[in-house]
Amino acid sequence: MKCIVCMTHVPDTASIIRIGADGQHIDETGIKWIVSPYDEYALEEALQLTEAKGGEVTVMTYGPQRAEAGLRECLARGAHNAVHILGGEKTLGDSFAIAKVLAAAIKDREFDVILVGVKGVGTDNSQVGQMLAELLDLPHVSNVVKVEWNDGAIVAEREVEGGHEVVESPLPAVLTAQKGLNEPRYAALKGIMAAKRKPVEKVDPSALGLDEDVLAGAEATYNLRSLELPPEKQAGKIIQGEDDPQAAAAELVKLLHEEAKAF
């Protein structure tokens, strides 16, 4: 099985977010960058699949120079190849532009399945996988928590409100991975050493035959006007309930019922 895993390199979810001077992007000072957590599920699935059935895992990103560290992390966990399409600063959050670039880089490669995280943490759009599928004319299954890999086809479970859907699809297909799919491994020291020697294929996006405007953000489909911190929340009413929990509970219920009219 040949697997392509699309990875995005994002601020650690515990990062303190400050707004940059342009009022449109985050201030990147002090930010630690990680492989987007959902992409870890996508990678793990591909690794387990090729361990069981043979084949290889190619991890791909469209991102700036620093995203190479994310690719190295994936190589250290066991990915066989890495492809770095350099760029992406102008298309941050523009899922359709990102999907176009990835589709152009993937279309002439051989693969049985493309795995991506259900969303890139931070921008949280949850769109690239489905758009990629449409651009490559492939079926897709999103929000996947379980996959049964058969010959040339899959049966996948996707999480929906109040249950799950059982989806059958032929391969090749695009799958977007949700938590629950598997338990991502950590990189072992041996893998980290080996990853240092594995090459990262660099792709110049302007050689992908795409409209220059797409890469320059001039064909944008997502226009970020401004980025703000959330409004300060007013301090809540906090009741001390250590000494008399019964009285505290009674007061809380009264407030919720009469003041907040919450039930």
Next chain:
Amino acid sequence: MSGILVFVEQRDGSIRKGSLEALSEAHRHAAANGWDVAAVLPGSGIEGVAAGLGAYGAGKVFIADDANLKLYSAEGYAEAVVAAAKQMTPHAIFFSATAMGRDLAPRVAAKLGVGGLADVTGLTLEGETFVARRPVYSAKAFATVDTAGKTPQVISLRPNVFSAEEAGGSAEIVKLDGLALSIRAMVKELVSSEGGEIDVAEANIIVSGGRGLKGPENFALMRELAELLGAAVGASRAAVDAGWIDHSHQVGQTGKVVSPTLYIANGISGAIQHLAGMSSSKIIVAINKDPDAPIFKVADYGVVGDLFQVVPAMIEEIKKVKAA
């Protein structure tokens, strides 16, 4: 004709609440601008429910009634939405950002050669341009965005944020015939979770438990409070990873994003990844024995105390209020 097209989601012939919210929001903008609102409803045997959408502001309902559309498929449903969009040429297409809406909207957008604004929590209209507000970076920031002049503007609306209101109109039914359905990935079965519990993503009230519950057996206390309030049971990742409760209950960054009217966090510290999933709740209540727990920073109401004493007392008090 031009206006807003709204994708309407049904399950076993009943319309999902999020779709009514999207329809109502479309109606509010359209009414202020003299635009039309149409709905597109794919399914099988759904003609009966289509007419009811008029009450929520749809002047027209495009129905794609086909046995192959009984269960969801992104490809089949996208075909129906695109066919309706071709007839209407709308300024915008709205979806509710449910599991289905978030799956379908990007596929539709890519088919139409445009992008999308996902999971928005606020919408205003400037001329013909929708300006959306959406939480980013685990709700540690809010982005104000638009589709850079591309139309139709494909937008998904976070469920439970926009209100659904009856507008009291009636709808003309238009059948979408001759759809070229070529469906590869197809839902074979929709399996409901055991016990038919309310899903956190759809609940008006959520009673959530974390590591402070100390063990799986104490989720019984959460269930008791939840049942009393008609609420769903949520959980922090710590509780889910400990195996105390299924992942479908997890709220947060790697769980579900919820915006109920009332969210009660019991024994949950309020890690940023948890807040990412629930900070858009209307009223947040925290019960925690640690007065410095970060959850109190976002709480509207709270009790500092032992949840094993406070929650049973709350249950008693709520019973009294309900009996009164």
